[in-house]
Every structure is written in C-alpha cells, then in structure tokens.
Amino acid sequence: MEGTSVGEWIAFLVLAAVAIATALGTVAVRNAVHSALFLVLNLLTVAAFYLLLNAPFVAMVQIAVYAGAVMVLFLFVIMMLGAERVSGAPGMRWQIPLALAWGGILIGGILFAFLQAPMELPPAGSPPAPLGDPAAIGGRLLTTHALPFEVTSVLLLIAMVGVVVLARHHGSGG
Amino acid sequence: MVTLAHYLALSALLFGIGAVGFLVRRNALILFMCVELMLNAAGLAFVAASRYRGLLEGQLAVFFVLVVAAAEVAVGLALMVAIFRTKQTTNVDDLSSLRG
Numbered sequence: 001m002e003g004t005s006v007g008e009w010i011a012f013l014v015l016a017a018v019a020i021a022t023a024l025g026t027v028a029v030r031n032a033v034h035s036a037l038f039l040v041l042n043l044l045t046v047a048a049f050y051l052l053l054n055a056p057f058v059a060m061v062q063i064a065v066y067a068g069a070v071m072v073l074f075l076f077v078i079m080m081l082g083a084e085r086v087s088g089a090p091g092m093r094w095q096i097p098l099a100l101a102w103g104g105i106l107i108g109g110i111l112f113a114f115l116q117a118p119m120e121l122p123p124a125g126s127p128p129a130p131l132g133d134p135a136a137i138g139g140r141l142l143t144t145h146a147l148p149f150e151v152t153s154v155l156l157l158i159a160m161v162g163v164v165v166l167a168r169h170h171g172s173g174g
Numbered sequence: 175m176v177t178l179a180h181y182l183a184l185s186a187l188l189f190g191i192g193a194v195g196f197l198v199r200r201n202a203l204i205l206f207m208c209v210e211l212m213l214n215a216a217g218l219a220f221v222a223a224s225r226y227r228g229l230l231e232g233q234l235a236v237f238f239v240l241v242v243a244a245a246e247v248a249v250g251l252a253l254m255v256a257i258f259r260t261k262q263t264t265n266v267d268d269l270s271s272l273r274g
Contacts, residue, residue, distance in 0.1 A: 012176045016184050027195030039207050053225040058233050070247050077251045083264045103194035110186035152241045159245035166252035
C-alpha cells in the first residue's frame, strides 16, 4: 500500500510538472505551430492523468479526438493560412501586466474556493469495479442521459452544416 | 496519498495559464488553443471529482464538454479561414471593423 502511494505521488508530480510546463509553452511560444505541438503534449499529459484516475475510456477518447483529430485540424489550418507568426500591430503592451495580475487573482480565487469547500466528502455512490468501464459509460449514456446524448448528435450536425456553409467559396458571383 | 485537492489545484493552475494566455496573445488561432487549455483543465477537475466521489457522472460531463469543444473548434476555424480570406490576417487587434 505504501509503495503504490509513493508511486502515485511520483507519477502525479512528474505529470503535473509536464502539464504546467507544456501549458506555459503553449501560451508563451511565438510560433503558432510550436504552440499547437505544446498543446498536443499537454492534452496527452491530461490523458495520462485520466488513466491515473481510473478513467481509461475517457483517456482514449481524449487521445483520439482531442490530441488526434482536433489538433490535426488546428495544425492544418495554421499551415494553410501561413499564420505561424502574426504580423501587424504589436498590440497594447500595458495589457500584459494587467492580464498577469488578473490571472494571479483568478488562480488565487479558485484555489481559495476549492480549499474552503469541504474536501473530504464521503463517496456518494458505490463505484463499479473499474469506474471508467466503457460498458458502464455507454449504458449510462443511453439510459439516464439519453436526451443530452441525442442533443449532442444534433449539435454535431449543426456544426457540420455550419462549417460547410462558412467554408464555401463565394468568389464566383455569390 | 494524492487527494482531490491536489488535482483541483492543478486544474486551477492550468485554467489560469489558459486564461492569461487568452488575454495576452493576439493570434486568433492561439486564442482558440488557450480556450482548449481551459476546457481541458475543467475536464481534469471533472474526472478527478468523479474518481474521488465514486460517481460516473463526471466522466460523462467530460464527454459532453469534448463534443462541444470539437464543434466549437470546427466552426471557429472555419470562421478564421473565412476572415483570413477577406482580411489577410488573424491578429485580433486588426479585426476591429465593428468598433464604432
């Protein structure tokens, strides 16, 4: 028991360091392509956290959909537009210290709220043996949460139609 | 023993980094990435709470967040492509045509 606890701590600390470093990289790096690659690393780290948290199915979906499909779309658009480096006005320099101060306040506020809340809540349900079992998740999605699940499909359809409409060329007489 | 508080603190840090990035950067594509960072931090908090409270609902919430994020990215990037066609830039400071 002691051994697994120490291992869990080491895994948590290493992954947390990587997650924060890659998040800072995403935000701070000048080139948008490098930024996207840092974000891919960050998403993979969070997927590893999901594995640590007994959610293997969510972790796999995170890797396939987020780190895979969504980030490929990002990289594709960045390279297609050639928007690696934004030109133009350097922007309002005074915004940066203001944003940093506001971010510090935000993080402090969230941490305060989290640490004020009663953290040691008893487990509310009796979890099935592997908590993130795909069969359990699928069953719950199609029974208790069937309505949001169906609304999701409508949302995806709307997004798809919207993207097709937006991406159409209006050049020829339209 | 890693507790829920540790995961929530990490998720708050990631969310804050994303929020600061959203305010500081000027490239619209990087702004989208910062939004992804924040959504992801929220997902981490959801899954951690799900694990420590023994409820499956947190993981289901992450699914719905993922779907909405995917739709948002697709539509947002299509908008960026459409804007780039007319304005030749993705700098949000140059996209101020609606300002009075």
